[in-house]
Amino acid sequence: MGTFQIEGGQQLSGEIQPQGAKNEALQILCAVLLTSDEVVINNIPDILDVNKLIQLLENLGVKIKKLGKGSYSFKSDDLNLDYLSSEQFKKDGSGLRGSIMIVGPLLARFGKGFIPKPGGDKIGRRRLDTHFEGFIKLGAKFRYNKEERFYGVEAPNGLKGDFMLLEEASVTGTANIVMAAVLAEGTTTIYNAACEPYLQQLCTMLNSMGAKISGVGSNLLTIEGVESLKGCEHRILPDMVEIGSWIGMAAMTKSEITIKNVRWDMLGIIPTTFRKLGITIERREDDIFIPAHTNGYEVQSFIDGSIMNISDAPWPGFTPDLLSILLVVATQARGSVLIHQKMFESRLFFVDKLIDMGAKIILCDPHRATVIGHDFQSQLKATTMTSPDIRAGISLLIAALSAKGTSTIHNIEQIDRGYENIDERLKAIGAIIERVA
Known part of the structure; x- marks a missing residue:
């Protein structure tokens, strides 16, 4: 210590x-999983939580190159999805609350996503219901292994857009749902969405990758699903x-x-x-x-x-x-x-x-x-x-x-x-x- x-x-x-903003970085880094193209991110802070997430992505098979101070390239074209069922993943994911946001991108792109109950600050209850209720509205099936404290969602037939009114304006919950919805079939409408600058940045980045998100900066987001996303370059606030x-x-x-x-x-x-x-x-x-x-x-x-x-x-x-x-x-x-x-x-x-x-x-x-x-x-x-x-x-x-x-x-x-x-x-x-x- x-x-x-x-x-x-x-x-x-x-x-x-x-x-660079820690809370934005955790969202943006998870979004690199949505495309097989190269994504370049600048102004990434060199801090423990962010570095843990970068290591988790590398363990998942993301190809990562450091381009300079705070600048990295990411390419998620050959992921090792078996890592998600490994003991190492349970250890890596449980030590970082931000790891929950890999679930939305994985669900959108591969039809399944898993995460151990994540860690983070001891500042009281921080429920994950918003995340998983959103995934369920998009057509995913949810399961929770109580003994292993392990969450999972699966959508083998793909996701379909829907209207949802979030119970709380959760920043990470909104981010996770948005990342799942950008590749869903049809239109998704999220009311009572979080609208923090970090979320605005995520939506701006996704739109530059080919997503169709409107209402950015408000608590009403409309997302028209697309078939795939391309690479981009993004700078963190x-x-x-x-x-x-x-x-x-x-x-x-x-x-x-x-x-x-x-x-x-x-x-x-x-x-x-x-x-x-x-x-x-x-x-x-x-x-x-x-x-x-x-x-x-x-x-x-x-x-x-x-x-x-x-x-x-x-x-x-x-x-x-x-x-x-x-x-x-x-x-x-x-x-x-x-x-x-x-x-x-x-x-x-x-x-x-x-x-x-x-x-x-x-x-x-x-x-x-x-x-x-x-x-x-x-x-x-x-x-x-x-x-x-x-x-x-x-x-x-x-x-x-x-x-x-x-x-x-x-x-x-x-x-x-x-x-x-x-x-x-x-x-x-x-x-x-x-x-x-």
Whole structure:
């Protein structure tokens, strides 16, 4: 189990380039299975979860070539489908939640798809019903081996388009169904579809491969099935969750930071939400400039004067992946805020670590926490922590960077799952952080 040691209280300065979006990469990589032609993908982040999926694809028989930093070519013209029934596949798939999205492409192209119950963050229940109910609507037959915790879908006679109203606007569920539907016979209509930028990117890529998807960016997608798809070249967006992480880090450490090439048009209400905490965010062409908040930052109130309440919601609402960052940033704000995590029931349980560091947080229930900011009158204290998941891990790291003294964070593999080479990138802007084996 790896460890970070962080000497907090350092003011940072400089430019930082966000990595490619993790959540988009996991979808896009699975989509290469839909064609036997070559697919080139650029700006792939070098992180554990993505690298695990690339290895899984290679084990499945995808021909993979590294073309340069973050650039790979993929060719799925001679797959080893026997791998799907192997013990190695059960091990590979169960360690990565994103592996669920190989099922849709395999079902569409080969009439069958299998996956062990996937892993991922321990942030509460994350049902897979949306995925498989969508496949069933397209004509697939579902089976689940309870003893081996193994899912399967089969459609030996092919898939047929249908209308479906999703029970929840699941991002990965929508992506999986879309990838199955592009090769189905007839027209598929998906209502209450997720419309996150990652999903928009997937649909744009599939259309460039010859798919016929309309309604991209809305919650109503119409897909006219085609017989086959061709190759393409695609570039992954900068990671908006990492961008939000750097905004929070700059504010907490009173640092002047420029975040480069952020694709402002794809950030939605993220800048606006951070401004609710009083953080100054300047747009400079396609960069974000965060000035040093030497006088701190003040939480806004609602128009009627009531306490600010920030909650997550499906896009275009505020992404749940950044709520933990906002919570940490609020610990040094001037004023109070209620953080309401609606979508997952266990993501706020890391706040006990922040309370140990001196933060004033009232955990109301598994979904809500009230934060009373210190206004930098009382600095967080260094401590020893263990990262429970990716987003809590980066939040604890930001807290450690702002704290007085030397903090230790264990289980940093969780952070490495979502953030590329983070210690070296932070060192480049003045952080004192060491990776200890």
